[in-house]
Amino acid sequence: MKTKKITGRILFILSIALFIFQMGYLFLHASYELEYVDNRLFYAFNILIVAGMVVSIFLLFTIPKTWKIVSYVTAGILILLQGGLILNQSQQTKQIVSFSPDMKNQFVLKEDRNTGEAVYYRTYYRIFARPKEVLPYKTQGEFKLKWLENDIAALTYKASDNSIHQYIGTYGARDSGISYTYVGPTIQGKWKGNGARIDSMPEGISVNYNGKSGQYSWDDVVQFGTIAIVLMKDGEAEWTIGLNENFQSHSNDPKPPSGEITLYPASMGKVEPVSLTIVE
Numbered sequence: 001m002k003t004k005k006i007t008g009r010i011l012f013i014l015s016i017a018l019f020i021f022q023m024g025y026l027f028l029h030a031s032y033e034l035e036y037v038d039n040r041l042f043y044a045f046n047i048l049i050v051a052g053m054v055v056s057i058f059l060l061f062t063i064p065k066t067w068k069i070v071s072y073v074t075a076g077i078l079i080l081l082q083g084g085l086i087l088n089q090s091q092q093t094k095q096i097v098s099f100s101p102d103m104k105n106q107f108v109l110k111e112d113r114n115t116g117e118a119v120y121y122r123t124y125y126r127i128f129a130r131p132k133e134v135l136p137y138k139t140q141g142e143f144k145l146k147w148l149e150n151d152i153a154a155l156t157y158k159a160s161d162n163s164i165h166q167y168i169g170t171y172g173a174r175d176s177g178i179s180y181t182y183v184g185p186t187i188q189g190k191w192k193g194n195g196a197r198i199d200s201m202p203e204g205i206s207v208n209y210n211g212k213s214g215q216y217s218w219d220d221v222v223q224f225g226t227i228a229i230v231l232m233k234d235g236e237a238e239w240t241i242g243l244n245e246n247f248q249s250h251s252n253d254p255k256p257p258s259g260e261i262t263l264y265p266a267s268m269g270k271v272e273p274v275s276l277t278i279v280e
Contacts (some may be wrong), residue, residue: 008059015052018045028128037097037108037121037129039089043082050078094141100150105171107153111139116160120167137165148262148273152228152242156266166237166266170225174243183229183241184221186249189256193276196263198241205231207239209263209274214238230266237266244275256280 022045028034036042054075057063063071094111108121108129116138121129137159144156151172159165175181184200191198196209204217216231216238223229228242240263247259256278264273 004059008056011052011056012060015049015056018049018052022046022049033130034124034128035121035130037106037123037127038095039093039110040086040095041127043085043089046082047079050075050082094143096143096145096155098145098147098153100147100153100171102150105151105153105169107145107147107155107169109135109143109155111141111143113141116140118157120169135165135167137161137163142268144268146264146273148228148240148242148264149245151245152262154228154240154242154264156237156268158268163236164266164268166230166240168224168228168230168240168242170227172245173226174245174247175249181226181249183223183227183243184218186243187241187257187261187278189278190280191261191276192279193260193263194274196274196276198261198263198276205241207231207263209265212265239266240264242273 022042025034025036025042054071057071058068092113094113096107096109098107099105100107106123106126108123109118110121111118118135118139119131120133120135122132123129135157140158140160140162142158146154146156148154149172151170153169153171155167155169157165157167174186184205187198187200188202189200191200197207199206204215205221206215207213214231214233216233220232221229222232228240230237231239231241242262242264244260244262247257247261249257258278260275260277262273262275265271
């Protein structure tokens with residue numbers, strides 16, 4: 001009996017705490033556009049509140065049989081309602097939530113299935129997120145996410161016109177990150193690795209890998225953060241180049257850059273990133 005009472009009190013306190021948490025979330029959502037990383041969490045927490053309150057009341061008090069039946073039915077209806085809202089949310093919004101290999105960073109994207117508008121989010125405290133940027137092209141629901149490093153996530157997707165694009169989530173910096181740096185100039189030189197070659201020159205970047213090659217002027221380069229770029233051609237993404245965590249630009253001394261960079265093809269098929277080191 002004593003164990004039942006303790007369990008009931010704990011469940012009751014946890015349910016009230018979660019209810020207060022949900023009320024705080026609604027305020028933050030209305031005031032600061034803060035959202036859960038997955039919208040369905042709101043309804044899942046509501047289910048936990050209802051279930052926790054019902055069980056705690058049954059453990060703490062002696063409830064007449066008639067009221068027990070009423071409580072079960074009411075709780076069942078509320079839980080089914082929240083479950084229906086979870087399914088509805090899944091049908092309306094496609095959500096991508098991915099953790100980096102070291103579990104320190106999260107990539108969060110939410111796509112409105114009706115409009116094709118996809119929004120990239122910045123996360124806070126693992127569970128919350130705020131919209132940061134709308135992807136520049138309407139999407140058609142096909143996405144492929146690959147973590148190139150613990151702080152670089154490459155999203156490849158198809159736009160509504162079937163063109164291929166890449167959006168890069170970056171969560172770190174290189175060379176201490178004291179100032180904003182441009183990736184292109186920091187990788188000046190010739191890089192090779194596993195049959196791939198990248199030449200970064202004052203006039204632009206050239207890439208040769210697996211029978212595919214291209215020349216890209218600086219107008220064809222789109223930078224994300226300070227550690228990744230996407231190379232474009234005729235309005236489509238063709239490559240992502242990311243700075244590996246061991247990369248050092250040596251921008252303040254005459255040494256050439258060191259460490260590795262990663263080349264990642266823009267394709268919805270099965271492709272793997274390639275690591276390259278500088279040769280000259």
